[in-house]
Amino acid sequence: MKKITVIGTGYVGLVSGTSFADIGNEVICCDIDSNKIEKLKQGFIPIYEPGLEEVVKKNTQLGRLSFTTDIPGAIRSSDIIYIAVGTPMSVTGAADLRFVTEAAKTIGQHLNDYKVVVNKSTVPVGTGKLVQRMIQSHLSNPHVTFDVVSNPEFLREGSALKDCMNMERAVIGATSEKAASIIAELHKPFNTEIVITTLESAEMIKYASNAFLATKISFINAVANICERVGADVTEVSRGMGLDSRIGSRFLNAGIGYGGSCFPKDTHALVHIAESAGYDFHLMKSVIRTNDQQRLVVVDKVKEVLGSLRGRTIAVLGLAFKPNTDDMRDAPSLQIIPALLREGAKIKAYDPIAAKEAVVHFGDQIEYVEEPYDTILNADAALILTEWEQVVSMDPKQMRKLMNMPVVIDGRNIFSPKTMQENGFIYHSIGRPPIHPEA
Numbered sequence: 500m501k502k503i504t505v506i507g508t509g510y511v512g513l514v515s516g517t518s519f520a521d522i523g524n525e526v527i528c529c530d531i532d533s534n535k536i537e538k539l540k541q542g543f544i545p546i547y548e549p550g551l552e553e554v555v556k557k558n559t560q561l562g563r564l565s566f567t568t569d570i571p572g573a574i575r576s577s578d579i580i581y582i583a584v585g586t587p588m589s590v591t592g593a594a595d596l597r598f599v600t601e602a603a604k605t606i607g608q609h610l611n612d613y614k615v616v617v618n619k620s621t622v623p624v625g626t627g628k629l630v631q632r633m634i635q636s637h638l639s640n641p642h643v644t645f646d647v648v649s650n651p652e653f654l655r656e657g658s659a660l661k662d663c664m665n666m667e668r669a670v671i672g673a674t675s676e677k678a679a680s681i682i683a684e685l686h687k688p689f690n691t692e693i694v695i696t697t698l699e700s701a702e703m704i705k706y707a708s709n710a711f712l713a714t715k716i717s718f719i720n721a722v723a724n725i726c727e728r729v730g731a732d733v734t735e736v737s738r739g740m741g742l743d744s745r746i747g748s749r750f751l752n753a754g755i756g757y758g759g760s761c762f763p764k765d766t767h768a769l770v771h772i773a774e775s776a777g778y779d780f781h782l783m784k785s786v787i788r789t790n791d792q793q794r795l796v797v798v799d800k801v802k803e804v805l806g807s808l809r810g811r812t813i814a815v816l817g818l819a820f821k822p823n824t825d826d827m828r829d830a831p832s833l834q835i836i837p838a839l840l841r842e843g844a845k846i847k848a849y850d851p852i853a854a855k856e857a858v859v860h861f862g863d864q865i866e867y868v869e870e871p872y873d874t875i876l877n878a879d880a881a882l883i884l885t886e887w888e889q890v891v892s893m894d895p896k897q898m899r900k901l902m903n904m905p906v907v908i909d910g911r912n913i914f915s916p917k918t919m920q921e922n923g924f925i926y927h928s929i930g931r932p933p934i935h936p937e938a
């Protein structure tokens with residue numbers, strides 16, 4: 500059993516802290532946000548993450564998981580300190596490290612004996628060494644020793660706890676063997692592949708992994724755009740490609756591009772890291788540009804079918820960047836809805852979980868509807884932006900009866916074109932031939 504402090508209770512701090520507690524460690528999760536900590540103490544989970552509430556509750560009751568704003572106290576009482584604060588995109592595209600350096604400063608000021616400080620936040624190469632220097636220069640006791648380790652997180656929102664508990668690898672970048680073996684030991688119960696590297700390689704693995712997945716998505720979206728022009732079907736193409744084990748079938752779903760709190764900011768940060776190192780990362784810049792353009796293809800498609808959108812009612816099904824999360828950070832809907840509003844459309848929107856978050860962005864510019872069928876009632880077109888189960892399971896026959904015009908623009912390829920044709924829809928999806936009822 501290890502005593503662990505996790506600084507930052509966002510997605511990563513809360514979920515990874517909970518998973519460390521669940522394998523039998525004593526974990527203190529802390530944050531400067533006293534509201535968040537107060538809610539967590541009362542058992543309220545500030546993010547929507549299936550299954551998390553129960554596991555937090557279980558570990559809290561067992562006395563293995565606790566929450567506090569007393570960061571100095573938590574630092575002093577732990578053997579391992581995880582930094583899991585945010586590293587948002589700055590105006591230049593680089594990662595903003597101010598929360599990381601602030602946390603490092605606090606750690607330095609309160610370090611009372613040897614501890615391993617682990618960076619779980621996604622940070623540019625060199626940040627581990629920066630954290631080391633920051634802690635060293637703020638030590639109140641100059642005789643205390645410590646090691647800095649990089650142990651990036653690979654969880655996905657919506658399946659975060661499952662991803663942590665069943666991690667495919669633990670990357671441990673360290674400057675000392677002692678620290679590497681402490682963190683490797685901590686990961687033993689996860690029964691996973693342990694990859695021990697230098698600090699720099701571990702930091703790079705995280706960005707390179709996200710950038711590669713983002714590249715796969717932009718690649719298939721670009722292929723989808725070609726498919727549309729040459730009469731091929733991208734779902735057939737990606738299936739045919741993905742069966743080659745060197746390619747793999749995952750992250751080959753064409754759609755409205757990647758969003759969320761990681762891929763957009765991490766691809767930009769990697770371009771910036773490359774630039775600072777004197778390398779022009781053309782490839783990544785194209786991935787980003789392809790993604791930016793992809794978000795708006797659904798707007799072009801609805802305009803192609805309806806002509807002017809002025810006064811038209813568009814039903815938007817799904818607002819979050821992917822299902823099973825209420826996270827609206829960099830969701831494609833944040834570009835698509837304003838583009839529709841600029842064209843004069845009236846928006847009725849549905850999202851089972853993220854609608855509350857969406858209000859922060861759209862206010863009363865759009866109408867929020869609590870039920871998917873009510874959303875499409877009398878609509879001139881339905882736009883599918885998130886493949887929530889509630890949307891995927893909609894019955895086209897029923898939809899057809901409710902809509903003013905039988906127009907569906909499917910940004911996630913959730914419906915079968917044949918079924919949509921049988922039900923009399925004008926149906927445009929991504930990278931598949933458009934369907935017209937008379938065709």
Ligand SMILES: NC(=O)c1ccc[n+]([C@@H]2O[C@H](COP(=O)([O-])OP(=O)(O)OC[C@H]3O[C@@H](n4cnc5c(N)ncnc54)[C@H](O)[C@@H]3O)[C@@H](O)[C@H]2O)c1
Nearest residue numbers: 507508509510511530531532584585586598602620621652
């Ligand atoms: N969200 C994900 O799915 C995900 C997955 C893998 C990696 N990451 C990376 O993990 C990091 C954290 O991401 P997140 O989404 O959890 O971030 P977040 O912004 O949602 O949460 C960060 C938390 O840290 C707190 N914080 C900031 N400064 C602090 C300080 N000095 N002391 C204590 N608490 C402090 C904030 O109040 C906030 O609650 C980022 O670097 C991100 O790129 C995120």
Ligand SMILES: O=c1ccn([C@@H]2O[C@H](COP(=O)(O)OP(=O)(O)O[C@H]3O[C@H](CO)[C@@H](O)[C@H](O)[C@H]3O)[C@@H](O)[C@H]2O)c(=O)[nH]1
Nearest residue numbers: 652653654655656750751752754756757758759761820821
């Ligand atoms: O074939 C695909 C797969 C995904 N997406 C989109 O890509 C985005 C990201 O999806 P996903 O990777 O499932 O979600 P995240 O929670 O953002 O997780 C990513 O970002 C995290 C933060 O760094 C990493 O830890 C994870 O490993 C990495 O998958 C979403 O908008 C998806 O709709 C597609 O368009 N097509």
